[in-house]
Amino acid sequence: MCELFGMSCQSPVNGVAILSRFGELSASNPDGWGLAYYRDGRAIIEKEAISASESPRFRRAIQDAVSRIFIAHVRSATQGEICTENCHPFRRSAFQRDWIFAHNGTIDDIPPHTLSGGTTDSERAFLRMIDDIEAYVHRSDFHGLYPGIKHSIRRLFERYSKNITFNFLLSDGSVLYAFNHYPEKPLFVSLREREGENAIAVSTSRLKSEDFPEWKKIPEERVMLITDGRVLVLSDRL
Numbered sequence: 645m646c647e648l649f650g651m652s653c654q655s656p657v658n659g660v661a662i663l664s665r666f667g668e669l670s671a672s673n674p675d676g677w678g679l680a681y682y683r684d685g686r687a688i689i690e691k692e693a694i695s696a697s698e699s700p701r702f703r704r705a706i707q708d709a710v711s712r713i714f715i716a717h718v719r720s721a722t723q724g725e726i727c728t729e730n731c732h733p734f735r736r737s738a739f740q741r742d743w744i745f746a747h748n749g750t751i752d753d754i755p756p757h758t759l760s761g762g763t764t765d766s767e768r769a770f771l772r773m774i775d776d777i778e779a780y781v782h783r784s785d786f787h788g789l790y791p792g793i794k795h796s797i798r799r800l801f802e803r804y805s806k807n808i809t810f811n812f813l814l815s816d817g818s819v820l821y822a823f824n825h826y827p828e829k830p831l832f833v834s835l836r837e838r839e840g841e842n843a844i845a846v847s848t849s850r851l852k853s854e855d856f857p858e859w860k861k862i863p864e865e866r867v868m869l870i871t872d873g874r875v876l877v878l879s880d881r882l
Contacts, residue, residue: 749809842873
């Protein structure tokens with residue numbers, strides 16, 4: 645069972661302490677790790693198909709990463725072979741932005757996408773979400789990214805509702821979106837409030853941390869929109 649972690653901060657930070665704690669979860673998720681963050685508006689992704697606990701590259705990556713937004717993942721493979729291409733997070737450009745995505749759960753019977761680099765249900769779901777967001781936003785009347793994201797989630801559930809567990813973290817470099825639909829492995833959120841340094845962490849595990857001591861479950865089937873270390877929107881149930 646994979647693990648997810650995301651963080652949105654008021655100003656760029658180095659998240660080495662909390663990311664190190666997250667990396668410890670690779671003991672039971674040894675099939676790969678990935679870290680995505682933004683530098684000058686562009687997504688930087690580091691990932692390998694080995695355990696984070698055994699990877700000097702993971703330790704260097706979390707030391708070097710400075711950003712307002714992070715998404716990290718440690719993998720326990722359920723679909724797709726163990727290889728770097730199947731490690732999360734995934735990236736795709738749309739609306740002149742780099743989008744990054746990581747998923748925990750399973751979506752059965754989702755077919756390959758023409759842009760797939762690997763063989764996971766997660767990457768296929770992400771690519772289809774971006775397709776649906778683009779189609780929604782480009783309708784003749786006005787439609788924004790946030791309703792487009794909700795629309796893309798509904799479309800996935802329409803197609804695969806009988807065989808889907810779907811926690812994800814998604815970002816365009818400005819906003820961190822979190823969605824919780826996995827009763828056995830929910831997403832939790834924690835707030836750090838400091839003068840000029842607000843931050844919000846989201847994870848599938850309540851990580852032990854002085855910065856993030858209290859964790860609350862995100863309500864199921866709702867999109868949480870987070871920016872600059874604050875929750876701006878929690879959607880109605882989709």
